[in-house]
Amino acid sequence: MEKLIVFLPLLGSFIAGVFGKVIGDRAAQVLTTGLLLVSAVLSIVTFKNVALDGNAYVATLFTWISSGDFTLSWALKIDTLTAVMLIVVTVVSSMVHLYSFGYMSEDKSKARFFSYLSLFTFMMLMLVTSDNLVQMFFGWEGVGLASYLLIGFWYHKESACAAAMKAFLVNRVADIGFALGIMGIFVLFGTVNFAEIFPAVPGLAEAQFSFLWFEGHALTIICLLLFIGAMGKSAQLGLHTWLPDAMEGPTPVSALIHAATMVTAGVFMLARMSPVFEFAPTALEVVTYVGAATAFFAATVGLTQFDIKRVIAYSTCSQLGYMFFAIGVSAYGGAIFHLMTHAFFKALLFLGAGSVIHAMHHEQDMRKMGGIYKLIPATYILMWIGSWALAGLPPFAGFFSKDLILEAAWADQTTHGNLAYWLGTAAAFMTAFYSWRLLIMTFHGNPRADKHTMDHVHESPMVMMIPLLVLAVGAVLSGWLGYSYFVGEVAERAAFWGDALFILPENDSVAAAHHVPTWVKLTPLVISVLGIVAAYVFYMFVPSLPETFVRIFRPVHAFLFNKWYFDELYDVLFVRPTKALGRVFWKGGDEAIIDAYGPNGAVSLTRVISAQVSKLQSGYVYHYAFAMLIGVVGLITWYIIGNAGQ
Incomplete structure (x- = not known):
């Protein structure tokens, strides 16, 4: 069964990509989507068998690498952590495939698009089912490749090509850290298999790495390197700049990348490596600080954006920060719980935004929308559900998972845990504010689009609405249904997770989170409600307030609107020097030396000799x-x- 779950998307991708022109666009769409739906159904069955019934296993497919004493099998590790990810990836991906029937109906390269989608899904499934770090790295890099293809799908647009290249390069920078972390694991443990690494960790908890004049705690160094890899995939502060630009891809791509797949890879990897991170407290502290800073930073930027997809993209970045600081305080179950709930409501928001864009003739600027909630009421209600879940309000999914993370951060009773709680609470206020800002600017008020556009605003076809309804069910129910399993009492969590996650008893912040003071539980909820009230005041009751605030706090607004000037800073520090250095090597090295004395020099010498010899041919x-x-x-x-x- 696990083989079908993983390899059916690859089969669909291959057929659609190679034989797409032969079988036609419709057949390619039906084939890839049908195979993904089969994978989704089988994933649900696997979840029941593995997570609920406790039947974790490893399925070995073949020997992949054999060199001397080193042997590496290609195997599929199916435990509770994998089973959760299988459901998230296949369900969201299959809904994105189905949604794309309508959204991409006018595109001329449907077969290629669906082939890329299925390839992306296969690579993500390979990542989450990996039994060792090298196999995980294969899926990790495959996801990067597929994201490059999808973000740059409309390659005739220069902005799409630039965004695809940016995502590819930023992730390659981070992947150097991941690769070095894998090498460090092999040096220390002599293996890359999870089953051999994890039992050996306690015995090597005090091991040191020595290199030249440097000596440091081995597990801390390894975990920090792994975390650098996770920062790139999951767009943490400093390596986040590719994420908003990824909006250049088609909206279904945005939903797939930003909801359940690529951006969650880093969270999954750190959770998988929890037996190692638990013995590297300094690394966990760094993860907490970076995650909390990311949650706050991205929320501040989301307040000022006008592109509907970019607002949701920055909210993704912010929510990933919550997941990371949850891991930093050893609330691994809380991080995965929020990963799951976030996948449903964020995919719902992205696809809902796509429905709005579809209705508005591809308009994405919220300043050119407004007054359309009566014209597309179903989309409005679904976007409202997604925003309610994102803001963390009961009884929807985000309330259960996000509040648990904040409570765990407080319960950790550390400096970094307390900082994460307060920054996360501040981010909760901003999240609620920009979520309702999006709803009000998009759906309420006077229409700001031209008459031609308003006359043609219409609800999306049913093939686009069905995925939204499915995701809405997840956004409403997943938090309530999963709470006791993911983050409930110790015995229930232990039965659910089995050996998939490891937490030292003294680090169990999830257990402590159930006993925090009432004000700790209520503060994020009250703050979120205040954020919604503030959005109504600013954008519905006193619509002149935003302009007044921008005028009074213009430098602050400019700072936030320009995303804290990270792109400009990186342009000065890295892009321009790299281009200048490249030009030196190109002009001064390649052309002036290599070409001049190499192929160009040989050609010039041959021409001179030939010219002299030709003089002998006088006739x-x-x-x-x-x-x-x-x-x-x-x-x-x-x-x-x-x-x-x-």
């Missing part, structure tokens, strides 16, 4: 007779000299 008989005479004289001279000593 006059007496010139040729003279040349023959010189040749004869030369031969006779050579003969006489050669035989002079005999």
Whole structure:
């Protein structure tokens, strides 16, 4: 069964990509979507068998690498952590496939698009089912490749090509850290198999790495390197700049990348490596600080954006920060719980935004929307559900998972845990504010689009609405249904997770979260409600307030609107120096030396010699007779000299 779950998307991708023109667009769409739906159904069955019934297992497919004493099998590790990810990836991906029937109906490259979607899904499934770090790295890099293809799908747009390249390069920078972390694991443990690494961790908890004049705690160094890899995939502060630009891809791509797949890979990887991170407290502290800073940073930027997809993209970045600081305080179950609930409501928001864009003739600027909630009421209600869940309000999914993370951060009773709680609470206020800002600007008020656009605003076709309804069910129910399993009492959590997650008893912040003071539980909820009230005041009751605030706090607004100037800073520090260095090597090295004395030099010398030799070809008989005479004289001279000593 697990083989079908993983390889059916690859089969669909291959057929659609290679034979798409033969079988036609419709057949390619139906085939890839049908196979994904089968994978989704089988994933649900697997979840029941593994997570609920406790039947975790490893399915070995074949020996992948054999070199001396080193042997590495290609195997599928199916435990509770994997089972959760299988449901999230296949359900969201299948809904994105189905949604794309309508959204991409006018595109001329449907088969190629669906092939890329299925390839992306296969790579993500390979990542989450990996039994060792090298196999995980294969899926990790495969996801990066597929994201490059999808973000740059409309390659005729220069902005899409630039965004795809940016995502690819930023992730390659982070992947150096991941690769070095894997190498460090192999040096320390002599293996890359999870089943051999995890039992050996306690015995190597005090091991040191020595390199040249540097010596440090081995597990801390390894975990920090792994975390750098996770920062790139999951767009944490500093390596986040690719995420908003990824909006250049089609909206279904945004939903797939930002909801359940690529951006959650880093969270999954750290959770999978929990037995190692638990013995590296300094690394966990760093993860907490970075996650909390990311949650706050992205929320501040989301307040000022006008592109509907970019607002949701920055909310993704912020929510990933919550997941990371949950891991930092050892609330691994809380991080995965929020990963799951977030997948449903964020995919719902992205696809809902796509429905709005579809209705508004591809308009994405919220300043050119407004007054359309009566024209597309179903989309409005579904977007409202997604926003309610994102804001963390009961009884929807985000309330259960996000509040648990904040409570766990407080319960950790550390400096970094307390900082994460307060930054996360501040981010909760901003999240609620920009979520309702989006709803009000998009659906309420006077229409700001031209009459032609408003006359043609219409609800999306049913093939686009069905995925929204399915995701809405997840956004409403997943938190309530999963709470006791993911983050409930110790015994229930232990039965659910089994050996998939490891937490030292003294680090169990999830257990402590159930006993925090009432004000700790209520503060994020009250703050979120205040954020919604503030959004109504600013954008519905007193619509002149935003402009007034921008005028009074113009430098602050400019700072936030320009995303804290990270892109400009990186342009000065990295992009321009790299281009200048490249130009030096190009002009001064490649052209002036290599080409000049290499192929170009050889060509020039050949031309000079040929020009001189060609002068001998005058066409006059007496010139040729003279040349023959010189040749004869030369031969006779050579003969006489050669035989002079005999």
